[in-house]
Amino acid sequence: KSEDSGSDGTGAPASAAAQVAQSAAPGAATCTIDQYGGTKIDLKTAKVGFSQSEKEANPFRIAETQSIKDEAAKLGITQLTTTNANSQFNKQISDVEQMIDSGVQLLVIAPLNSDGWDSVFAKASAKKIPIVTIDRKINATACKDYLTFIGSDFAEQGKRAADEMAKAMGNKGKVAILLGAPGNNVTTLRTSGFKDEIGKVAPDIKIVFEQTGNFAREDGQKVTEQLLQSNPDINGIYGENDEMALGAITALKGAGKKAGDVKVVSIDGTKGAVQAIVDGWANAVIESNPRFGPLSFATAQKFFGGEPVGQDIIIQDRQYDSSNAKADLGSAY
């Protein structure tokens, strides 16, 4: 019997708040089956492979995998194989290669890393298997190495976080960054995006501290505790994901701060974080929508149907702040 029997966190239906692609700029590069090569097939009967990068042990990954499975079920796709690399890149590579060997006709990949896919592309393009990469972009040429990328613009997320932070801090003060796992592309982009924007819109905001919290709540808390010690006068904390921000909030409480003393902005849009806005501890959360199922398969269907599909499908991420947090809590994941 769990503490809060009944209203358990395990996910609003994945259909909730499905992704919406940004209206692609006119003349944005597209890709057709003739350009890419391959044969038109019916998705329902096709063998589809999905390679997940990390354990389904955090809200984002759970929602992501779930959404793929649910959508496949909805479309009546029977032959869906999913693998999980448990955060081991080499495993993801061999997972995908194995699926190619077993003759999948469509690959949906949530890459653990943006580089290092040469061997996979070599294998896939030999068999003309379209690859849809989701949530993380792969550094290669769309419509050649892979079909298309569907996901958020991480730099853009960082940028929007910066705007919110600037707004919350009144364009001045000292801010600290809780970095994601080192070496991770998401970390890199969310950092650069944030820094550049702060530099532009609020030069009076000093970034005095950046330490990694490995995208984990405990680390976020520990680092913040140390931070509050050495820089008691910090005004804002930017968490590159919600988990670290929530850890930071626990640390703030522990240090006897009041809600709002230190502004907190983070990225992802998990229930906990949006709830924190409602409680007044967090100021804004930029969403990074994990529900890739519908858009991915829709794109694939268009592609196999011969229609052109965008090479770079950036989804619209919403954002939560005090104005909408309470109302939209349900659509958080």
Added chain:
Amino acid sequence: MSTEVARETPAAAVEDARRAERTDRIVGTIQRQGALAVLIVVVVISLIAFPNFRSFDNTATILVAAAPPMLIALGMTFVIITGGIDLSVGSLYVLGGVLAAWASQYGFAAAFAAPLVVCGLIGVVNGALIAYTRMAPFIVTLAALLGARGLMRAISDEGSETYLVKNDAFKQLGNGSFLGIGYQVWLAAVLVVLGMVLLSRTRFGHSVYAVGGSEDAAALMGVPVRRIKVGVYVMSGLLAGLAGAINAAKLGSGVTVLGTGMELDAIAAVVIGGTLLTGGAGTIAGTVAGVLLLGVIQNLINQVGNVNSNWQQVISGAFLALVVVAQTYLVKLRRVN
């Protein structure tokens, strides 16, 4: 039983001893090749159960994926037979990859030289500290694990900079194949054979066993214990670096988010292969079987498909325990006889 034994005469006793010795040998071989036996069983089952497993491509994929772990486990086998352990291989593997990718801009040779030199040197440091200061291998190589990862981050802008492989010949080595089997597999195979010869057919190899069997005795018998120790850690370092390099060639870049837990996989493979962590006994054939076994199991879990990633871990853990326990019983069986 007891009554029959009671009537036994010395002569009968000798005969009995003879018989027991024969069973000894048989059990002995099973024990030594236990991993191989399990591997064969598993493969046969999956050949029957999974059509996709049968394909040549799938086999090739398994082998290619197994090549780097194989090199690492090869070095680890030597280290463990001397009674040591090397926790730094995971970090050296990543470091090697990054260095190779970075150095590839200076040509094919450089792409190999850079990782081999650096990882070799770290191996020297490990070995020297362990051999000359009598610090515990576990802790020395644990420090090396941290240090090497730090170094890797330092040269890759905290891991955010991924160097792309510039040299095509080097890339080719990663993705080209001979007789449909990736080059790196052939490379690993050659090194494994060399390793076998080195371990079982040379003085160095026998000294390795001697050091693991009893360090003091070995020293008194005139084995250059310290040089042997340094030697095995250098080998382990070099092989880990090489593994990183060929992996970088395959991935076409120096990926920085690799290799965590790699050392434990290698140790597991070696132990499954029947090598004693206490040192003094072990075979490379066993290690090969151990590595392939882990690879095949991974592949099977995927064949089954849609196994929850968390269950996958539980299964691997249980399987590991199973194999090792089975093996220990075979060894015991042998002792008691």
Added chain:
Amino acid sequence: MPLLEVSDVSKTFPGVRALDQVSFTLNPGEVHALVGENGAGKSTLIKVITGVYQPDDGELRYQGEPARFGTPMDAQHAGISTIYQEVNLIPLMSVSHNLFLGREPRNRLGLLDEGRMHREARAILAGYGVTADIRLPLGTLALGAQQMVALARAVMIDAKVVIMDEPTSSLEPREVETLFGVIRELHARGIGIVYVSHRLDELYRICDAVTILRDGRVVHTGRLADLERIRLVALMLGREMSEIRREGATAFSSEKAVDTGAAPILRASGLTSRRKLHDITFDVRPGEVVGLGGLLGAGRSETIKAIGGAYPLDDGDVQVDGVDLKRPTTVQAVRNGIAVQPEDRKAEGIVAGLSVRENIALAVLPKVSRLGLVSDARIDAIVERYMTRLRIKASSPDQLVGDLSGGNQQKVLLARLLATGPKVLLLDEPTRGIDVGAKAEVQSLIDELAAEGIGVVLVSSDAEELIEGADRVVVLRDGVVVGTLTGASVTTEDLMATIAAAAPPEEAE
């Protein structure tokens, strides 16, 4: 010109001055005895000569040239080969690999030539009476056989100097003869031999010269023939000859009264363990010392370990003082008053890293504690008692047992056994490798204990000790009881006869 010259060598270990201005000369074709109490510095001197340790000062001349060996390997290459105290080979490696380690025969590819190695090994070892399968791990051989392999290994290389540190401590008479044969032959070839042993009779049989060490100093050196046995002992122990004279070859008292009517305190019946033991049955009465006779590999140790619950039995049962323990575990055995002193002191006896105190108290912790909390007072009482009773020489009860000399380690081990208040005492080679002084003390201790009504089982490859110590000798061969010597027939001759009588057509391994 002397073959080997050591002059004014000193060596200090933390706490101990192991060697103090030691000088020593070995001439070609000389068998030079090196004697002294445990801890006198014999092994240390040897290790300094062979480059295991570097001397603090003093110098070494080999064949007239000043020499200093950095490692044992250098010494070997120079032609000094050594059998170190306690067999120093590698148990997990095959016999033949042990024999050839470091000088394996190689084919033209530079790879080892296994086939040739095994052939040669088989041939060589046969010469030493070792017929065991040379592909088996060395550890599966009896200690004696292991010792022979070590000997063969040392003699194989054409050495100019052969050093033997207590080579006979785990050999039985037949093997000792083989050894002496080898020594005579080396002697004839003009090879210099340094011979360390605590068995004086051996020295007088084989050695020309003698050097006596005491507390790291040379107290005498010269021709052995000119030195009376008692004088030798006196010099070793640094005691007056008059004291020594009273003691015989062994310290066992000759006249003893065992109540033959009394119920046995230990009864082992039908002990059977695949390969090693076959239906072994014998019993021990209170106050009786029963010897286990037999050649190496006869299964004496196994018998003893089995009774103590430390060797797996397929069948048979053990009764102590009327209590039937069936096949006891070590815990039950100790609880019921069985105390085992294992053969291999270092590996199975002492805990080298713990203090004398901890070692003595180890088996009686529950007795000296309340509610699982140990009471130091009580421990000290016990430790005090046994350290004085057994005359254990240690700087303090807190000294690490690992730093004690062999004899004192053995006494600590006995103290631990006695502390458990045993009804039955099983002693496997209780005086192996300990000096005459300690040996005498241990032997008279055995008498005392028997007199107190404890049943004693004694295993010793020193026939003299076995015969004089035991009231009754049960003779084993290949794990089978082949006879029992009682009363007047307890003599070396009868022992050998009984063993020989039971000899199977061909040699057992």
Added chain:
Amino acid sequence: MTTATLTLTTRDLRAWLPKYGVYLAIVLLVLYNIFFTPYFLTWSNLRIQLIQVAPVVIVALGMALVIGTEGIDLSVGSVMALAAALIPLYLGYGVAAAVLVSLLAGVAVGLINGVLVARVGLQPIVATLALFVGGRGLAVVISGGQLKDVRNPDLIRLGSGDLLGIPILVWVAAVLVLVVAFVVRRTVFGRRLLAIGGNRRATELAGLPVKRVLITVYVICSVLASIAGLLSVARIQSSDASAVGLLIELSAITAVVVGGTPLTGGRVRVLGTVAGALLMQLVIATMIKHNLPPSTTEIAQAVIILVAVYVARERKAR
């Protein structure tokens, strides 16, 4: 203390350093921080460091005992995860129940490890590797992969509350340190444990219940780990089976070894272990406070571990 070192001759130093090197290192690091780290000499800072180090200390205590028997336990991290995963499931029945269940999980894992090592006779590394791999997976399965927030006030108080101005967490750790130190020094169990580490075969022949002692040791280690697990849950105020105690086995082993306990068994230094944990905590804190990148932190850790262990290493003539 520093003045003392000055008056020491090199000979004394040789004997002194191995014993007290760790403490010296801590003193030096503290001095450095006092001068170069703002707000270091504050009660609240000490408090944070103690709170953060508490779980590691608790795990390291168990690890020290295991290492004392010449063993090692890689599964402690997974045990923490299991404990963490179970708490939210049983919190409904009250804190006591939840705590009890997670402790039981510890006992279970400990039994498995212990039996594998003592009865089956597996190498400790391998025996515990199995649960290291499988345990966390199981924990995440139990928790349904979901990170669960904990709102139970009692549990949260356990994690962030004070007693006489000192965090309850720290009290718990301190008490456990004293208990373990006492067990090692004064109890039959402690002596037996060390004897086994010193020479297992001899201890068996001396008639000691070796298997029982070994199993108990592994159970104690796992239970301590599960205590650490539930304390971190109370502290983070959420249960994340996939993250709790990640890599803690390495921190714990480091603490033990840096604290001067040899991996060869037969000796356990409890206070040294605490000091070792504290030292590594201070190193990390210093790095963070000075906003240094991971690369520097890791290299610095490596160097400090090596130096500490080198200084504390066994000097043998042999």
